[in-house]
Amino acid sequence: MTAYRGPVRSMIVEYKDRGRSGLAAPLARALASVITEGVLPEAAVRGGVLLIPVPSARRSVRRRGGDTMLGLARLAAAELRSQGIDAAALGVLRRMPGTPDQGDLGGAQRRTNLNGALRATGAVSGTVIVVDDVTTTGASVAAAWSALTSAGAHVVGAATVAAARLDTDKP
Template sequence: MRGWWWREISGLVLPADCAGCGRRRTLLCERCARVLHGGPVRRARPVPELAGLPAVHAAAAYGDAVRAVILAHKERGAMGLAAPLGRALAGAVRAAAPGSAGGAGPLLLVPVPSARRAVRARGHDAARRIACSAAAELRRSGRSAAVLPLLRQVRPVADQAGLGVPERLANVSGSMRARDAAVRLPACGVPVLVDDVMTTGASLAEAARALRAAGGGGHPDFPGFAQVSAAVVATVPLPSVINRN
């Protein structure tokens, strides 16, 4: 807690270099901001496209400046970057649930849960923090939105770095479950799974499975859970991973 508090305060009062390119005395320069959230949001399709993976929209490709910004926020506690990352995620959420603007209820941003040991080590939950920033950005633009941490990890998973697609699938299979509160909520909005980065889609596919299971597929209280979509800040640019809508 003490380290988290110091990062928050120091990020406000100390000069910073651009997290994307290192330009002096700016947390995020205009050029890197445009790369992060100034381009077109696109449908992301990993190769292979996993069974059960919902439609995923991404604001940017995960590389160079975007990768540096995400890692600065997640691993080095640059909390001020949650705002531009949230702006990027908000754009992807709008693309993932375009019909919700017509009165289908508020957007319900459901973060993919992080491992508890990772959250403890970092001092914050990066995906949830970005989701909260995205929800605030959506509300400022007139869209009703809320963050609902409906999912939790029910068993430890290994670090995914370096794992191939089959290994990632086996690693996360059955690792998530909806919280008890999820099955008591009324059908009141449009669920969108959110995360900072998609690599193979294994975590998002598992999160979608757990969310759909909370409604039993066609549970009358959760008709929208069968139609869950997903949005991420960035996706790894594997061959054909990003295609225009």
């Protein structure tokens, strides 16, 4: 994982918010690298792994013309398969209606915004890794992990392309 600044930040913003789909491949390779270098347990290498992305707000998905994080997770899974790791990506998490987008919130608000706001749309079996593009407070990953565990998934870790430092003075 790298810092969410400079060229990495520009790539993520361009991919997610400006439709630069050509940036998906290098971002997916970076995500796959984080998974293989720091998250993927040996058991998953033998039995396969399921990448489940933190869902974006419905408004963001509509504005972007699709689920950019699910696309990134699918490409990361393909990269892992090219390395001989049985991997797939599924978009099985949904935000409950009325949940504000995390990007508009400060640190304390982020930590409470997603409590109980994510639900798995079906049963999930196998070794699961939660994936996201950027982690700020970890609230999104924690909410996804909780929702998946409640649905019976065996979550073994989380991976993001980059980490941002949130201004902790915001409410």
